[in-house]
Structure formats: C-alpha cells, structure tokens
Amino acid sequence: MKKLIAAAGLAAATMLSSGSAALAQGKTITLCWAAWDPANALVELSKDFTAKTGINMKFEFVPWPNFADRMLNELNSKGRLCDLMIGDSQWIGGSAENKHYVKLNDFFAKEGIKIGDFLPTTVDAYSTWPKGTNNYYALPAMGDAMGWTYRKDWFARPALQAEFRQKHGRDLAPPKTWTELKQVAEFFQGREIDGKKVFGAAIPTERGSEGITMGATAALYPFGFRYENPQRPYQMQGFVNSADAIEGLEFYKSLFKCCTPPGYTNGYMQEGLDAFKSGQVALQMNWFAFFPGLFKDPNVGGDKIGFFVNPSQKTEGSTLGGQGISVISYSQNQAEALSYIKWFADAEVQKKWWALGGYSCHRAVLGDPNFAKTAPFAADFLKAMGNVRDFWQEPSYAQLLQAMQRRLHDYVIADKGTAKEALDGLVQDWTKVFKEDGKN
Amino acid sequence: MNARSDSEGPARNVANMTPDRVARTVRGLSDKAIAWLFIGPTMLLLLAINLFPLIWTIQLSFTNYRANRPNAPILNIGLDHYRAILTDPDIWLRMQATAHFVFWTIALQTIIGFALAYLVDRKFRGHGFWTTLILVPMMLSPAVVGNFWTFLYQPQIGLFNYIVGFFANVPPGSFKMLGDVTLSPWAIIIVDTWMWTPYVMLICLAGLRSIPDYIYEAAEVDRASNWRQFISITLPMCMPFIMLAVLFRGIENFKMFDMVNLLTSGGPGSTTELASITLKRAAFEAWRTGYSSAFAIILFVAVFGLANIYVKTLNKVKAR
Numbered sequence: 157m158k159k160l161i162a163a164a165g166l167a168a169a170t171m172l173s174s175g176s177a178a179l180a181q182g183k184t185i186t187l188c189w190a191a192w193d194p195a196n197a198l199v200e201l202s203k204d205f206t207a208k209t210g211i212n213m214k215f216e217f218v219p220w221p222n223f224a225d226r227m228l229n230e231l232n233s234k235g236r237l238c239d240l241m242i243g244d245s246q247w248i249g250g251s252a253e254n255k256h257y258v259k260l261n262d263f264f265a266k267e268g269i270k271i272g273d274f275l276p277t278t279v280d281a282y283s284t285w286p287k288g289t290n291n292y293y294a295l296p297a298m299g300d301a302m303g304w305t306y307r308k309d310w311f312a313r314p315a316l317q318a319e320f321r322q323k324h325g326r327d328l329a330p331p332k333t334w335t336e337l338k339q340v341a342e343f344f345q346g347r348e349i350d351g352k353k354v355f356g357a358a359i360p361t362e363r364g365s366e367g368i369t370m371g372a373t374a375a376l377y378p379f380g381f382r383y384e385n386p387q388r389p390y391q392m393q394g395f396v397n398s399a400d401a402i403e404g405l406e407f408y409k410s411l412f413k414c415c416t417p418p419g420y421t422n423g424y425m426q427e428g429l430d431a432f433k434s435g436q437v438a439l440q441m442n443w444f445a446f447f448p449g450l451f452k453d454p455n456v457g458g459d460k461i462g463f464f465v466n467p468s469q470k471t472e473g474s475t476l477g478g479q480g481i482s483v484i485s486y487s488q489n490q491a492e493a494l495s496y497i498k499w500f501a502d503a504e505v506q507k508k509w510w511a512l513g514g515y516s517c518h519r520a521v522l523g524d525p526n527f528a529k530t531a532p533f534a535a536d537f538l539k540a541m542g543n544v545r546d547f548w549q550e551p552s553y554a555q556l557l558q559a560m561q562r563r564l565h566d567y568v569i570a571d572k573g574t575a576k577e578a579l580d581g582l583v584q585d586w587t588k589v590f591k592e593d594g595k596n
Numbered sequence: 597m598n599a600r601s602d603s604e605g606p607a608r609n610v611a612n613m614t615p616d617r618v619a620r621t622v623r624g625l626s627d628k629a630i631a632w633l634f635i636g637p638t639m640l641l642l643l644a645i646n647l648f649p650l651i652w653t654i655q656l657s658f659t660n661y662r663a664n665r666p667n668a669p670i671l672n673i674g675l676d677h678y679r680a681i682l683t684d685p686d687i688w689l690r691m692q693a694t695a696h697f698v699f700w701t702i703a704l705q706t707i708i709g710f711a712l713a714y715l716v717d718r719k720f721r722g723h724g725f726w727t728t729l730i731l732v733p734m735m736l737s738p739a740v741v742g743n744f745w746t747f748l749y750q751p752q753i754g755l756f757n758y759i760v761g762f763f764a765n766v767p768p769g770s771f772k773m774l775g776d777v778t779l780s781p782w783a784i785i786i787v788d789t790w791m792w793t794p795y796v797m798l799i800c801l802a803g804l805r806s807i808p809d810y811i812y813e814a815a816e817v818d819r820a821s822n823w824r825q826f827i828s829i830t831l832p833m834c835m836p837f838i839m840l841a842v843l844f845r846g847i848e849n850f851k852m853f854d855m856v857n858l859l860t861s862g863g864p865g866s867t868t869e870l871a872s873i874t875l876k877r878a879a880f881e882a883w884r885t886g887y888s889s890a891f892a893i894i895l896f897v898a899v900f901g902l903a904n905i906y907v908k909t910l911n912k913v914k915a916r
Contacts, residue, residue, distance in 0.1 A: 225880055232664045232883065254666060364861030419751035421775025421864050551665070555882040562866055570777050570865025 184212040185492045188227055188238035189479075191217035192425075193449040194298055197513040198242075204508070205499050211492050220425060221365050224554070231256040231484070239487040240496055242297050242479045245281050250551035252285035257293040257482040263494055264292060269501045275299070278517035281546050282480030294480025295497050296517035298445070301466070301540035302374045302475040303533065305432060305440045305450055306330060306340075308462035310349060319343075330464035334375060334407060337439070337467050341415035344438035356415025357439040358431035359408075360424050361569055367424035368568060369547065369560045370475050371441060372408045374466050377473025377545050379404025390590050397579035400470060405575040407469075409568045421569050432456060441466075443477045444540065447533040448513040463533040465540045476544035478515065517541075552589050559585035657890035664883035677890035686866070687874070687891075694871045696781055697788070697856075698849045702842055704789045709796025710838060714830075716797065717804045734794045742858025745787045749773040749859075774860050777867050784856050784868055788849065796841040803837025804830065836914045843906055850899050871895055 187202070189195050195217045202213045216237060218226045224244065230237050231251060243251060251257045260283075264271060271279055271292055278296040285293055310316060311328050320328035324339055331337035341356030348354070360371025373381070380400025385391040395401075412420075417436050420427070425442060432440040433456055451457045466474040481500065483493040499505060506518035510530070515537065521527065528535035548556045560582055567578035625633070657677055661670045681687050716727050733741070748756040751769040761768035773783040807829065815825045853872040856862070862869030875895065879888035 228664065228883075229880065232666075234666075250664060254664060362861070363863035363865075364857070417752065418769040419749075419772040419775050421772060422861060552882075555884070558877055558882055565863050566865035569775065569863060570867055572777075572865050 182210075183489055183492050184214050185239040185487075185489045185496065186214040186216055186237060187240040187242070187496075188216040188218075188230070189242040190223040191219045192445060194445050194514050197509070200512055201505070201509055201514065202496075204505070205496055208499065209492075209495060211495065213496075224365065228554075234486045236484075236486050236488060238484050239489045239493040240481060241484055242481050243294070244479055245476060245546055246549050246553040246557070248282070248285045248293055248480070249549045249553065251482065252291070252293045253551050255485055258485050258490065258494075260292045260295065260483070260497070261290070263497070267498050269295070269498065271295075273501070273503070273519050274517045275519065275522055275541060277541055277544055278478070278480075281476055281544065282478060282517075285549070287549065294482040295501055296478075297481035297500070297514075298478050299515040299517040299537070299541055300443050300445045300477030300479075301537070301544050302370060302441055302477065303444045303447065303466060303536055303540055304330070304337075304464045305442065305447065306462045306464065307435075307438050307456070307460060309460040310344070310354075310438055311462065316343075330462060331467050334378060334411075334467050334469045338407070338411055338415065341411060341439055345415045349435075352435065354435065355417040355431075355437050357411065357441065358420065358423060358428040358437045359411060359416060359441045360428065361412060361416070361420060361565075362422050362424035362427075363561060363565045363569070364422075365424070366547075366557055366561065367422075368564045369557060370424075370477075372405060372564050372568065373545070373547065374441060374473075374475045375408040375411070375469075376401055376404040377475065378467065378469040378471055379407065380470050383548065390595050392583045392586055396583050396586070397576065401579055402575045404469070405564070405567065405579060409575070412568055444515060444533060444537050445477065447537075448531065451532060461532075463536050465536040472543040474540040474544050476546040478517075550590075550593070550595075552593055555589045556586055559589070653889045653892060656886050657893050659886045661886045662883050663885045673886070677887045678894065680887070681891050681894060687871075689866065690869055690871050690874045693781065693867070693869060694850065694852075697785060697852065697868075697870060698846060700782075700785045701788045701792070701849050702845050704785065705793045705796045705845055706838060706842055708789065709793045709841065710800045710834070712793065712797040713800035713804055716801060730797065731794045733791045736791070738791070738855040739858060741787060741791050742855045745783075745790075746774065746859060749783060751775075775864050777864055780860055780864060780868050784859055787855060787859060788852070791855070792845060792848075796845060799837050799841040799844075800834060803834035806837075807833045832916075836910060839906070839910045839913060843903060843910065846906070847899060847903060850895070 187198070189198070195215070199213075199215055202215075206212055224247075227238070227241065227243065228247065228250075229235075231241075231247075231254075241257070243257075248257075252259075263269070271283065274283075274296045278299050279292075280287065282296045283292045283294045285291055311330075317328050320326075320340075320343055323343070328340065328343070331340050337357075343356075344354055345356040346353060360367040362368055380398060381404055382395040382398070382401075383392065385395055416423075417431055420431070423431070425446065428440050428442045429446060429450070431437045432442075432450070433453055435456065447463055450461055453461070481497060483490055483497065487493055500509075501518075503518060503520035506516040506521050510516040510521045516522065522538060522541075524530075528538065547553065547560075550556065563578045563582045563585070566572040567575060573581075658672055658674060659670050660668075660673050662668065712730060716723065716730070745756075748754050749772075751757050751772050754768070754773075756773065757768035757771065760766075761770070771779060773779050811829055811833075812825060815829060820828070851872050852870055853876060856868055856870055857873055857876075860868045862873045871891075872895075875888055875891050878884045878891060
C-alpha cells in the first residue's frame with residue numbers, strides 16, 4: 157500500500173513538474189528597451205534563450221527621445237506590458253524606492269549568480285541603490301559611455317598631416333586632451349574635402365531629453381566638475397559651479413561655436429550619426445553602443461573610421477551610458493523573467509552578446525587578454541569604463557535633468573548669461589529639488 | 597387609414613409584449629423623467645470623462661502628490677503650487693512666449709485666411725484645384741509637418757533657407773531659423789500659419805458665401821464702390837465668422853504642443869518653450885503631478901475666461 161501511495165505521489169509530482177515546464181514553455185515574456193542597434197543584437201541573442209527554455213520573447217523597443225517618457229509612465233502606472241526592463245541607469249533610484257524593480261539579492265544568492273563577475277563600476281552604476289550598498293535591482297546588461305569617432309582616412313592624408321604639423325607642431329592624430337580636440341575640430345571646420353565643405357565636430361546639443369547634458373558633462377568631468385562635496389552629500393556649492401566646472405562649460409560652448417555644422421542646435425544621437433555618416437564632420441561624440449554599427453557602415457566604416465576615448469584635460473572622465481536589466485515587480489511572469497536573467501548572466505552568453513554587438517560588462521569578456529583586439533573600439537571602451545561618471549540617479553533625477561538641460565541650453569545655444577550664472581542657477585535649482593525631497 | 601394601422605400594428609405588438617410590471621412603472625413616469633432616462637447614460641459618461649477628471653485635477657492641485665511616488669504620503673499644501681507658479685518669473689516668460697505665438701499666428705492666419713477666402717470666392721479657371729491645394733496643409737499630421745519643416749529650415753540643405761537666401765542675397769547657411777533666439781519664435785509662427793491658414797480660409801469662405809447676392813445688387817444700384825461694398829457689407833457680415841475662426845485658433849494655439857515640440861523642443865534655450873511644453877515636462881517628465889495640476893487649472897481658467905469674454909463680444913457682434 158505504501159508503495160502504491162509513493163508511486164502515486166511520484167506520478168503526481170512528475171505530472172505537476174512536467175505540467176509547469178509545459179506551462180513555462182508556452183509562455184511569452186516581454187522585454188522593454190530603447191530602439192537602437194544593440195536592441196537588434198539582443199533580439200538575435202535571445203533566440204538562444206527561447207531555444208533553451210521554450211519561453212518565447214517579445215520585445216517592446218521605444219526610440220530614445222520617447223523612451224523615458226513611455227517606460228516611466230508604464231512603471232508609474234504599474235503596467236504589465238514589460239516583464240523585463242533594460243532601463244536607463246538614472247532610473248535605478250526611483251525604480252528601487254518605488255518598488256518597480258524586483259530586488260535581486262536573494263535570487264542571485266539562490267541561483268549562484270556572482271555579481272562580482274561583472275565590472276565593479278558597472279555594478280555600481282547599473283545595479284545598486286542606494287549607491288554604495290549591496291542592494292541589487294538589476295544585472296549589468298549593456299555597458300556604455302560617451303566616446304568619439306573620427307575620419308581616419310582624412311587624418312591620414314599627407315597634405316592635411318603636413319599642414320596640421322606646421323600649424324600645431326604635432327601629428328594630426330586622435331586628440332588626447334580637450335584642447336587638442338578643439339584644435340583638430342577647428343582645423344577641419346569649413347575645410348573642403350573631396351569637393352565638399354566639411355565641419356569640425358558633431359557634439360550633443362539636444363534640448364528635449366538629455367542630449368546637451370550628456371555632451372557637456374563629457375567636457376565638464378575632465379575639467380573637474382563634481383556633483384557634490386564627497387564629504388557632504390548634496391552640498392553642491394563650489395563643486396557644481398567650481399572654477400574648473402565654469403571653465404569646462406565655457407570650453408564646451410566655444411567648441412559648439414567654432415566647430416559644429418551650421419544649425420546644429422538640437423542634435424543628439426541620430427543627428428550625430430547622420431552628420432558623420434554623410435561625411436559632414438571629422439569628429440563625432442556619441443555612445444560606444446553605436447560604434448559597431450558605424451564600423452560596419454559601407455561609406456564611413458572600416459578603414460575610414462577611427463575611435464578614441466573621451467579626451468582628458470585636468471583629469472580623466474567619461475559620461476556614463478548603459479543600462480542594467482531588471483525584473484518588473486508588476487509582471488505576472490516573474491519566474492520566467494528571472495530565468496532570463498539567470499541565462500543572461502552566464503559567461504558564454506555574455507561572450508556571444510559582445511560578439512553580436514552588445515557591450516557586455518562581464519569580467520569573462522572584458523578581462524580576456526585578447527579583448528582589446530576583438531574590435532577597434534574595444535580598448536577605448538575598456539578605458540572609458542574605467543573612468544565613467546554618471547548623472548544623478550536619485551528618484552528626482554528627471555527634475556534634476558530638466559534643470560540642467562535648460563541651464564546648459566540657455567547658456568551654450570541661446571547665448572543667455574555666462575557659464576558662472578548658468579552653473580550658479582543650476583546649484584539653486586538642484587538645491588530646491590533636494591530640499592523638496594528632504595535631502596539637504 | 598391603412599398607413600396608420602400599419603404603423604400602429606408593430607407599436608401595439610411591442611406594447612403588448614412589454615411585461616406588466618415594466619409597463620406599470622413606465623406608465624407612472626413623467627415626460628421629464630423619461631427624458632432623463634434617455635439622456636442619463638450620456639450625462640453619466642460625460643461626467644465620468646470630463647467633470648470627474650476636472651474635479652480630481654483641482655483636488656490634486658492642492659496636494660504634493662507625485663504620480664511616480666506611490667508610497668509617499670500625500671499632504672495638503674493649500675495654495676502653495678498656485679503661489680509658486682504665479683510668482684515664478686520663468687513661468688511668466690513661458691506665458692509671454694505663448695502670448696507672442698498666439699497673437700501673431702492669429703493675426704497672420706486671419707489676414708491671409710480671409711484674403712485667400714476672398715480670392716477663392718471668385719470663380720476662376722481651376723478654382724476647385726487651387727482650393728483643394730490650399731487645403732492640403734491642414735490635412736497633414738502635425739508630426740509630419742514638424743518633421744518636414746525641420747528639413748526645410750535646415751541651414752545647409754533646407755529649401756526655406758535657400759529661397760530666403762536667394763531673394764535676400766545672403767548665404768543660406770548664414771541664418772538658423774530653429775537655432776537662433778530671434779528667429780526661432782518666428783519659425784514656429786510661420787509653420788503654424790502655413791498649416792492652419794486654410795482652416796481660417798474655410799470658415800471665412802462660409803461667411804462670404806452666406807452673404808445674399810441681393811445686398812450687393814442693392815449696393816450697386818446705390819452706386820457703392822467696390823471698396824465701400826467691402827467695408828460696409830462684406831467685412832461686417834463676415835465678422836462673426838472671422839471671430840469664430842479667431843476663437844477656435846486662439847484656443848488651439850494656446851495649448852499648442854506637438855508641432856513646436858517637434859520643431860524646437862522649446863529651444864534654443866527656452867525661447868520657444870510654450871506653456872503646454874512646460875506643463876508636459878512638469879507632469880510627465882518630472883512627475884510633479886500636484887504642481888502640474890495647478891498649472892493646468894491656471895491655464896484652463898485663463899483660456900476659459902478669455903474665451904467667455906470673447907464669446908460675449910461675438911454674440912454682440914452677431915446681434916448687430
């Protein structure tokens with residue numbers, strides 16, 4: 157009788173387990189991200205997940221200018237559209253505090269996922285909240301930073317090399333400092349190349365979302381801009397508007413004035429790509445995420461394109477991009493979403509992710525001695541990720557970003573006031589926001 | 597007789613089929629009650645989708661509520677948001693930018709729209725074709741218009757810059773319609789005027805066609821000149837229509853968002869940041885729900901108040 161009961165129990169358990177497996181197999185989970193080149197690579201990569209688990213993947217990709225609006229609206233309304241979200245790094249504070257993202261610590265521990273397998277800067281930037289703690293709300297999914305592309309073929313022309321050397325006493329080469337970068341940009345501005353007038357640089361100037369902030373901070377960080385007093389959080393006076401920060405902002409404006417294409421007053425990712433691909437500019441500041449696509453471009457890719465890390469000035473610093481992947485707490489398919497995270501954290505999957513054009517943050521990829529040789533921009537990416545700095549990741553990040561967008565655009569593009577006034581005003585705006593949040 | 601019995605037949609059948617209890621209930625209702633029964637569902641729907649959100653918005657405007665902080669306590673802060681908005685110099689700059697946009701778009705659209713209507717009202721060869729062609733811009737989506745005017749204004753390849761440069765004898769790349777603080781407010785006015793003048797033209801055309809011919813015939817008998825006829829007959833009789841067009845365009849442009857957002861995103865700096873763009877940023881980017889509710893109420897009261905004054909004036913003009 158006991159044997160009979162045991163057999164029945166076994167049969168029931170088998171039925172149940174195979175039933176749940178069948179249930180998982182029939183399921184579809186939705187991953188939400190921005191619509192850009194790496195998203196296409198992820199679609200390709202995720203086919204392996206479906207093949208392995210039987211869980212189908214659906215993707216909801218929103219163009220960058222609308223990505224934050226659309227997805228934060230989704231999260232705030234506790235929508236169930238997304239099971240997985242590759243959300244921007246700045247969202248982590250709000251999404252953790254408002255419980256939009258599932259806390260992953262227990263899951264990592266249970267599944268043996270070692271967060272230490274990922275680059276510490278990326279873990280800090282994409283996964284943790286509050287900063288400096290071990291509370292993980294995301295797995296680093298896509299490392300990214302602001303970098304530069306240049307027209308290698310133009311730089312290689314003997315006549316241009318000679319002229320530049322005569323003028324500046326050095327080779328026409330990827331700049332190491334912002335001062336050098338401006339010299340190069342000035343050199344190309346208005347020059348005729350192959351019968352076409354070209355310009356110095358395409359740099360972010362966009363007003364509507366985050367463009368000018370991401371671009372200007374790429375100059376501000378190397379000049380010495382800091383968000384707050386390291387000894388006293390949220391104390392910004394003398395850091396945000398330090399003499400170095402003012403100098404950095406003035407420099408960015410001078411670069412915009414001297415060396416951008418005419419009318420380049422509202423340009424960001426796509427406009428930068430268009431300007432570079434159409435052969436309008438010698439230099440372009442954009443996210444590393446676009447570099448694999450640019451390298452493959454039939455007109456300006458291959459031998460014609462070169463890459464370099466954000467130049468230093470008084471110090472080194474690159475603007476952080478990139479995102480972590482999180483499980484949405486309102487999802488009804490959390491188990492399947494978590495299984496995707498588990499699969500994605502695997503070193504072999506991460507290697508394939510990099511091979512397909514995604515920027516892995518896994519040490520197995522980045523720590524490979526041959527990594528720097530895997531792509532012409534790999535070494536620069538590695539270097540950039542070593543000195544990245546991110547915008548505020550506070551729950552009020554959007555308000556803080558709006559204030560910076562307005563202050564910078566007013567000063568750089570609309571010629572309103574001075575750099576000091578812009579940054580003093582920014583300190584006032586930010587202080588007000590933090591005061592409302594009870595944080596200073 | 598036959599017809600009457602035919603129509604009464606089905607009605608009587610339906611009446612006979614009505615259950616006694618229902619019939620007794622309905623029989624007891626007054627005409628007014630039956631009327632309410634019919635319009636009740638519609639009224640309820642309108643209350644649900646119009647009045648309820650309005651009341652809720654008013655209520656939220658007195659709180660510190662943020663839609664992205666569901667766990668934060670909601671505190672009543674009285675008139676703080678209203679005080680903050682009305683004393684914020686930046687908000688007044690946005691209101692000035694909005695007033696500039698509304699005033700000039702209405703002025704240009706009314707003048708050009710009426711002139712076009714006056715021309716189109718005359719029968720000429722290809723009249724239908726030209727009328728249709730003029731109407732095309734207003735049939736386009738503001739998103740499409742915003743995008744293609746961005747190209748037209750492009751300093752290097754834009755057709756607009758090329759044409760202006762050609763006639764003004766200046767290089768096309770020497771001016772930036774969307775990137776210049778002085779030019780960008782006019783850039784958005786030009787696009788809105790291009791898009792919506794046909795709408796004003798249509799309304800004015802309806803006004804012109806409503807003037808009976810005999811009035812002009814009587815004026816001609818009195819040897820009134822064309823100019824006199826225009827001043828004394830055409831313009832006054834068209835005035836209610838023109839004013840109606842001004843009202844519609846005024847309300848629409850006061851809340852203009854999509855086209856300007858696509859063209860300039862409010863830039864350069866905040867030069868073309870109209871009130872609705874500020875409102876959208878506060879509500880759906882910064883998630884300051886209470887604050888943006890107060891701002892929405894202020895804008896609503898402003899538009900509603902101005903529109904009411906205007907409608908009263910319009911009624912007086914019509915009465916004349």
